[in-house]
Amino acid sequence: MRAALAWTVGVLLAACSRRAPAPARPAPEDPPLDVELRVVTAAEQRNAHFVEEAALVAQRVEAWRQDGHGELPPLEASQGASDAASWPEVRIRNATDFGLVVWFSGPCPRTVALAPRAEHAEELCAGRYDVVAELDEPGFDPFVGRGDELEDGAAYQVTFLLRER
Amino acid sequence: MRRRVALGLALPLTLVALASRGTAERPDTEPALPTAAVLVSSSPSSDVFLRAYAFEVTATALKELGFHVAPLQLTTSRLTRDGRSAEACLDDDACLQQVAAELGAPTLVLVQATKASDRWRLALRTARVELEVSASGPTEVEGSVDEIFAGVAPVLAAEVPDDPPCVVQLEGPRGLRLLVDGGERDVAAGRVFVAPGARRMELVVPGRSPWRGRLRCEGGRTYALEAR
Numbered sequence: 084m085r086a087a088l089a090w091t092v093g094v095l096l097a098a099c100s101r102r103a104p105a106p107a108r109p110a111p112e113d114p115p116l117d118v119e120l121r122v123v124t125a126a127e128q129r130n131a132h133f134v135e136e137a138a139l140v141a142q143r144v145e146a147w148r149q150d151g152h153g154e155l156p157p158l159e160a161s162q163g164a165s166d167a168a169s170w171p172e173v174r175i176r177n178a179t180d181f182g183l184v185v186w187f188s189g190p191c192p193r194t195v196a197l198a199p200r201a202e203h204a205e206e207l208c209a210g211r212y213d214v215v216a217e218l219d220e221p222g223f224d225p226f227v228g229r230g231d232e233l234e235d236g237a238a239y240q241v242t243f244l245l246r247e248r
Numbered sequence: 249m250r251r252r253v254a255l256g257l258a259l260p261l262t263l264v265a266l267a268s269r270g271t272a273e274r275p276d277t278e279p280a281l282p283t284a285a286v287l288v289s290s291s292p293s294s295d296v297f298l299r300a301y302a303f304e305v306t307a308t309a310l311k312e313l314g315f316h317v318a319p320l321q322l323t324t325s326r327l328t329r330d331g332r333s334a335e336a337c338l339d340d341d342a343c344l345q346q347v348a349a350e351l352g353a354p355t356l357v358l359v360q361a362t363k364a365s366d367r368w369r370l371a372l373r374t375a376r377v378e379l380e381v382s383a384s385g386p387t388e389v390e391g392s393v394d395e396i397f398a399g400v401a402p403v404l405a406a407e408v409p410d411d412p413p414c415v416v417q418l419e420g421p422r423g424l425r426l427l428v429d430g431g432e433r434d435v436a437a438g439r440v441f442v443a444p445g446a447r448r449m450e451l452v453v454p455g456r457s458p459w460r461g462r463l464r465c466e467g468g469r470t471y472a473l474e475a476r
Contacts, residue, residue, distance in 0.1 A: 116459040123470040126276035139321035182297035194320045196300035198393040219297030
């Protein structure tokens with residue numbers, strides 16, 4: 084009887100040992116994510132905003148072009164710019180008694196608001212710009228330019244004044 | 249009847265010393281500046297100059313404080329999306345959070361501009377957006393346009409919160425989830441704001457092993473976190 088019991092226990096132990104799990108193998112894993120974490124540069128930041136801003140300003144300029152508007156004469160560059168690598172600078176003078184909003188539609192779009200009799204200097208990147216000016220007074224049409232090429236190293240000036248016709 | 253007036257007169261400048269300023273002042277490889285947005289509502293809402301000038305003086309003051317400012321038309325388009333009024337959005341924290349995330353601008357200046365004759369009034373609130381919006385009470389600046397220009401800068405210098413949050417721009421497969429310090433963040437806008445300091449980041453994508461890393465947020469920087 085004891086021998087039979089020992090035999091039975093022995094067989095069971097042997098069976099259990101055979102059925103014991105194999106040494107743990109790593110479960111098949113999901114492929115890892117390939118991740119890059121980096122600091123965004125000033126240029127990327129600026130460009131991200133400029134792309135959308137440029138499209139929005141261009142839409143507005145086109146709407147003005149379709150409506151009634153006055154013509155802006157072309158901007159002219161100076162002859163003696165000091166640094167050929169500098170960004171173009173546009174100096175705006177508001178010689179009216181009204182507020183003035185000037186829109187630059189181009190690669191570095193910009194909206195500038197000038198108080199009456201105020202001046203402002205704006206640096207823009209080089210490229211072709213449509214310039215629009217709007218007076219803060221009911222009844223005035225906006226002024227729309229026909230496209231100005233602004234070049235590095237050049238400076239420009241535009242003065243807005245009123246002459247009744 | 250509309251009056252026809254002339255003219256925009258273009259004159260060449262013979263000599264201009266170009267100052268380093270505005271968009272050209274930082275080399276392209278420098279880290280992005282902390283981003284701010286100026287959200288303007290105006291009365292009357294049709295007054296283009298009122299809105300543009302309120303934006304201009306506020307943005308100029310923020311740039312002096314070291315911020316990159318989201319441009320006017322882009323900001324206005326987000327603020328008035330789907331025909332909602334700017335006023336409605338300025339009074340709604342969920343709307344402000346959405347606009348801030350879309351612009352990547354965790355620092356907001358909320359401006360209510362009014363004008364009566366030659367007198368202007370700007371009610372300024374500064375807000376910081378992180379997990380929620382925390383805004384200051386309004387401070388009013390009143391006067392002529394020149395007085396407004398002079399009055400806005402000191403208000404913002406005193407009230408814009410220090411230590412702006414960082415912006416994390418996310419790009420990755422569908423179903424991407426982001427946890428910051430163990431808390432899941434809403435990634436619908438593609439950007440999340442992270443408080444300054446050392447942060448534990450975890451990216452989870454179905455069917456992929458999670459990515460875990462650390463981010464030291466300082467200086468209100470913007471980070472690109474791209475998963476493939």
